[in-house]
Amino acid sequence: MSWRPIPGEVAVEAPPIKPKLELKGRISRSLVEEISRAKGEPEWMLRLRLRSLELFEKLPTPSWLTGVEELDLEELAHYVHPDFERAASWEDLPEPIRAVYEKLGLPEAERKALAGLAAQLESETVYLSFRKYLEGRGVILMDMGEAVQRYPDLVKRYFMRLFPPSDHKFAALHGALWSGGVFLYVPEGVELEAPIEAFFFVASDLLSQFEHSIIVAGDRSSVHFIEGCAAPMLRRYSFHDGMVEVYVGEGARAKFTTLQNWSRNIINFNNKRALLERGGSIEWVEIALGSKVTYTYPSVILRGEGAKASIYSLTFARAGDWKDTGAKVLHLAPRTSSEVVSKSVSVEGGVSVYRGLVRVAEGAKGSIASVKCESLVLDRESRAYTYPRNEVEEAEATVVHEASVGRLSDDVLFYLRSRGLREPDARKLVVLGYVGDFIDRLKDSMSGLFLEYYAVLKRVLETEFEEMGGYG
């Protein structure tokens, strides 16, 4: 099998991008107005952008951020529109661009496993296609910019309502400069049999990418959304500050899988939040393999009675990496439940951080939350930090948190070596065992055609972690 669902920096080279429009430099009112004008937006969206800009200027930069010293927003291109039109068929893309996506395996993945696929290059969606029969069932899959124009009232009900620009400085920056991303609307009672994927590619250095995706799963619907990210190794660095808002209706089921494999000079901020109504459920899988710096904490608000969330994250920190990930769950209604499982591996001086919050509000009777964090530190130079917070304001709720930081057990290594394995092979085996249950868990969340996708993903992850284990 030739295609790789989570291509790394080694898999592709940067395609030549000739911009139709490039806006760079100081973040100002005129820059924001220019982006809005270029995208032909309605007045309400321009107002939202300008309000976000005001907030960005007022809000302080969080003083606890680490590893972002080189980030200079003024030297970045904030909007790059490639010099060709969006295509609905791979043949309509310029040859060098199509070659990149073929190397990434996207056309084959789409053909074999997906119900729809959107591919974003720099600031705009350059390819979008989905199964025709879904349109007949009322499903909307659209570039976000286009959705703002074609369904303004619908988009306005959801856009930055769950993750307002006032949340923090970089949410405000996102609100001012967003471009790209997808709007996926699944009407009540519609179940999507195959996943929808959005793939984000950064081809240039000194670029900022601010895609905004909204997934609306109507009552009793079901949807699986996959987010993939990749970039070639860049000469300097680029900045990603995306946002995802997921609305899960009553009794609806949503799965959200992120396969983040940015090249190792991307500074990656991600803002992700889901709101669940009565009986709704979400399964969030976050795999952070790439990037130099990552700050991402998928958050779930369990607003309806009986709503349920599972968040699984797997993080991988190498030399010079700062991977700050975690999860937040707010239990606001009775009998809600959540499970957070976080695993990380640090090697060659990499730093893995888990930051989490479980909040059970008064009245969320009978709610149950469980958090499990495991960190594996492979050498003397690497680090693992765990910062959980449990806030329990309801007497009839159960919250359990456990965390451990471990090393490769000398006893286990000795045992494996006594069976004839060389030290690097023994280390590989132990690391693979450590992440094995997580990889198996992925299988449970994938079915049907998508099992083929899983098989390749499993192989890629196993290769990555075998390499890690073999270090030292």
Next chain:
Amino acid sequence: MALSSIPYQRLADSPTVKYYTDWRAFQPYLEKPRQPTRGVVDKKLLSLLGLSADAVLGVAERGGVAGLEGLEADGLRLLELHRRNLSLARELRVAGEYTLLVEKPLDGVKSSHLEVELLDQSHFNLLLLSPERAGGLHTLTVDVKLKPGSQASLAVFVFDSLQAPGFLVLHSDVPRGASLSSLIVVARGSMSHVENHAAAGEGSSVSVCGLLAAGPGSRATLVTNTKQSEPKSRVSVDVLGFAASGVLAHKGLARVEKGAWGSSLVVRSRLTPLTPTSKVYAMPTLEVTSNEVVEAAHSASHAPVSDDVLFYLRSRGLELRDALRLVIEGSYLAQLEKFPRARQPAERLIPELSRGLLATPSLDA
């Protein structure tokens, strides 16, 4: 620099440093610091403990602060207030068993500092037993030192005022081969902020147990920070608390630095809200900076008292409050096994802890 321009806590916008302490409770003492008036203690509690004080840290006493001008304030507002207001410092050398009673001012602010050296096999009781209605603030810092290879224990009992906050910071330096067991009981107070910082040396053992109770009108924060940077040390932190219409927070940072090979640490936090208006917060954090540690783990749990347990006890004829009392007191008592020298006074206090918790009418709801 004006106190108001110094933060109460570092990096106030970081989600990882939130203390859940209601700093506003301290604000009146900073804005208009007054001289402390008469010192008081809760004599009923003292007699309940069955301990006789070897010395009293009195509000009216002054002196001994020469040379402490450079006391570390760490850039934080309450410590800076403490540093500026410091009027009493004492040095203690404890052999055998020693009990110090700390007075609470009826009004105003008193700041004191203790340097305590615990000799081998010694035990130190620190009692902060304020009457419920005292209105002053006593800020107290305590530096505890041990000799290499020695074993000692420490018991701190904090029953603070329901009208005024309290602020206590303990620093322990546990050197090579030494062992220190600390029992910290925080049972009453409108806003009790207690910090215990311990640094573990090579081959040393640090054991901290916090017993917390927050009845109606009470709010307590316990900070248990430990640091290990030398080989083969062992750290264990256990915090158990119940809140009944009160607020409890435990923030426990356990840090293992490079060089602490063969070390282990475990932090456990178990806080139980008993009534709908109770709030409990836990942040048992880990910072591990190399792969040399043998074991580094923490856990936190918050769960209602098991229905099965309550049903069993009630089926034996116990009223709800009596059943809860048994569960609460049993849970506290189970923690005392590692503290033989503090066990007796602590056992006497435990009924008082449960009495304060079960006094809330919302248990009947």
